[in-house]
Amino acid sequence: xxxxxxxxxxxxxxxxxxxxxxxxxxxxxxxxxxxxxxxxxxxxxxxxxxxxxxxxxxxxxxxxxxxxxxxxxxxxxxxxxxxxxxxxxxxxxxxxxxxxxxxxxxxxxxxxxxxxxxxxxxxxxxxxxxxxxxxxxxxxxxxxxxxxxxxxxxxxxxxxxxxxxxxxxxxxxxxxxxxxxxxxxxxxxxxxxxxxxxxxxxxxxxxxxxxxxxxxxxxxxxxxxxxxxxxxxxxxxxxxxxxxxxxxxxxxxxxxxxxxxxxxxxxxxxxxxxxxxxxxxxxxxxxxxxxxxxxxxxxxxxxxxxxxxxxxxxxxxxxxxxxx
Amino acid sequence: xxxxxxxxxxxxxxxxxxxxxxxxxxxxxxxxxxxxxxxxxxxxxxxxxxxxxxxxxxxxxxxxxxxxxxxxxxxxxxxxxxxxxxxxxxxxxxxxxxxxxxxxxxxxxxxxxxxxxxxxxxxxxxxxxxxxxxxxxxxxxxxxxxxxxxxxxxxxxxxxxxxxxxxxxxxxxxxxxxxxxxxxxxxxxxxxxxxxxxxxxxxxxxxxxxxxxxxxxxxxxxxxxxxx
Numbered sequence: 035x036x037x038x039x040x041x042x043x044x045x046x047x048x049x050x051x052x053x054x055x056x057x058x059x060x061x062x063x064x065x066x067x068x069x070x071x072x073x074x075x076x077x078x079x080x081x082x083x084x085x086x087x088x089x090x091x092x093x094x095x096x097x098x099x100x101x102x103x104x105x106x107x108x109x110x111x112x113x114x115x116x117x118x119x120x121x122x123x124x125x126x127x128x129x130x131x132x133x134x135x136x137x138x139x140x141x142x143x144x145x146x147x148x149x150x151x152x153x154x155x156x157x158x159x160x161x162x163x164x165x166x167x168x169x170x171x172x173x174x175x176x177x178x179x180x181x182x183x184x185x186x187x188x189x190x191x192x193x194x195x196x197x198x199x200x201x202x203x204x205x206x207x208x209x210x211x212x213x214x215x216x217x218x219x220x221x222x223x224x225x226x227x228x229x230x231x232x233x234x235x236x237x238x239x240x241x242x243x244x245x246x247x248x249x250x251x252x253x254x255x256x257x258x259x260x261x262x263x264x265x266x267x268x269x270x271x272x273x274x275x276x277x278x279x280x281x282x283x284x285x286x287x288x289x290x291x292x293x294x295x296x297x298x299x300x301x302x303x304x305x306x307x308x309x310x311x312x313x314x315x316x317x318x319x320x321x322x323x324x325x326x327x328x329x330x331x332x333x334x335x336x337x338x339x340x341x342x343x344x345x346x347x348x349x350x351x352x353x354x355x356x357x358x
Numbered sequence: 359x360x361x362x363x364x365x366x367x368x369x370x371x372x373x374x375x376x377x378x379x380x381x382x383x384x385x386x387x388x389x390x391x392x393x394x395x396x397x398x399x400x401x402x403x404x405x406x407x408x409x410x411x412x413x414x415x416x417x418x419x420x421x422x423x424x425x426x427x428x429x430x431x432x433x434x435x436x437x438x439x440x441x442x443x444x445x446x447x448x449x450x451x452x453x454x455x456x457x458x459x460x461x462x463x464x465x466x467x468x469x470x471x472x473x474x475x476x477x478x479x480x481x482x483x484x485x486x487x488x489x490x491x492x493x494x495x496x497x498x499x500x501x502x503x504x505x506x507x508x509x510x511x512x513x514x515x516x517x518x519x520x521x522x523x524x525x526x527x528x529x530x531x532x533x534x535x536x537x538x539x540x541x542x543x544x545x546x547x548x549x550x551x552x553x554x555x556x557x558x559x560x561x562x563x564x565x566x567x568x569x570x571x572x573x574x575x576x577x578x579x580x581x582x583x584x585x586x
Contacts, residue, residue, distance in 0.1 A: 103476075285536055285537050287488060287537045305564070306568075339544060341540065341547075357544075
């Protein structure tokens with residue numbers, strides 16, 4: 035029993051001694067552990083911060099992508115859950131979208147107004163024509179006859195201008211839409227050549243046709259209009275007693291219609307300008323015309339996925355490409 | 359809005375008697391959304407000019423500003439990244455990757471940049487260029503015209519600020535050339551893409567909105583007022 039107690043005491047002392055040693059060792063370890071824990075905490079905070087930043091960046095990137103694609107919906111983003119940067123981004127995107135929507139609305143408003151004006155003027159114009167006709171059938175002194183003649187010419191010109199404006203504004207505001215259907219291009223070209231036959235003959239002009247048959251998806255009415263404008267120009271600006279060539283060639287992805295004449299020069303520098311609204315080159319000042327024919331033609335062709343190319347010079351070629 | 363501008367661009371090779379002035383003071387300005395053709399004969403400097411515009415070669419002096427950035431102030435690596443993101447190329451010999459199929463070739467630049475492919479936009483391009491049925495084909499199973507259409511799709515897909523085309527119809531017969539050029543014109547208008555193309559072919563150049571003529575390293579004329 036004494037031995038046991040003794041042993042126990044020895045153990046106690048042993049533990050005491052080692053306890054002191056361990057005490058010193060323990061405080062070292064204690065420092066290291068605390069330090070490591072601190073380090074770990076800092077590391078965790080750092081990783082957390084980085085992932086938060088990345089999340090914000092991703093979020094902003096998504097917002098921008100949606101804004102670019104036009105699928106950004108403001109209400110999907112709850113202000114209270116966003117950080118200040120995201121909030122600012124969201125505000126800015128929302129205001130940009132509002133601005134561009136507003137601009138779009140204003141543009142549409144202007145187009146509709148032009149369309150309405152054009153439509154409203156048709157009645158007074160046709161009345162002017164009627165009364166001018168009636169006047170010309172009356173017995174009038176020489177001077178008056180001349181004035182009536184001038185009146186007729188001017189009202190015809192005005193009528194033509196208004197019609198062209200109405201057409202182009204209807205196209206632009208999409209009041210009238212292009213409805214492609216299957217048509218034979220040779221039929222369309224045949225029709226427009228027949229339409230222009232009288233006018234061509236009166237100037238001694240011969241129209242030759244070399245048309246490769248092809249069935250195309252086009253809006254017959256509008257496409258005829260476009261081609262007619264170009265053919266009409268060709269006859270108007272050609273020298274007397276010359277030949278106008280109408281050629282149709284099938285390409286793998288397009289159908290090409292070439293109209294070539296010989297006459298008033300299409301200047302190299304004006305090759306793009308001539309398609310502008312109301313543009314008339316200096317060298318056609320003497321001829322009748324309003325400057326809308328080519329503008330309309332290009333709108334119509336572009337809306338059907340095609341394009342027009344011009345070879346300039348004194349024997350110019352207008353090439354209309356329509357996808358097939 | 360101006361998307362590309364050069365200021366007094368000079369490129370000289372050699373010295374004294376052997377000096378070749380590939381570009382001798384070129385000042386250009388290209389508007390966003392326009393389709394410009396640079397026309398000139400062989401040796402006129404048009405290829406050199408295109409390489410400068412694309413940042414593929416450094417000039418002797420002068421600057422090129424793409425989308426507001428002076429590209430030759432960038433370091434080589436920055437320039438590579440800028441080029442990948444902002445500039446699309448169409449080459450005379452298509453330069454498609456032979457081991458990738460059509461679709462993979464088209465989306466390659468986007469994926470190289472680590473971006474997500476805008477599926478609906480890419481599908482729209484593929485449809486407009488008539489490539490829907492060929493998406494799984496390899497380049498060597500396609501005709502020249504079809505390969506060039508794939509190259510055009512590739513250039514369009516990453517929505518670059520500007521597409522540079524170097525004699526895009528050089529390896530194609532005249533009918534295929536007109537077809538490919540027509541598609542390039544229609545897609546550039548539809549997707550509002552700026553294109554600068556060099557060519558020696560007058561007929562092809564007539565498809566562009568603006569024609570700029572180059573001779574002996576200098577701009578010698580062309581339309582001052584390019585409109586669209």
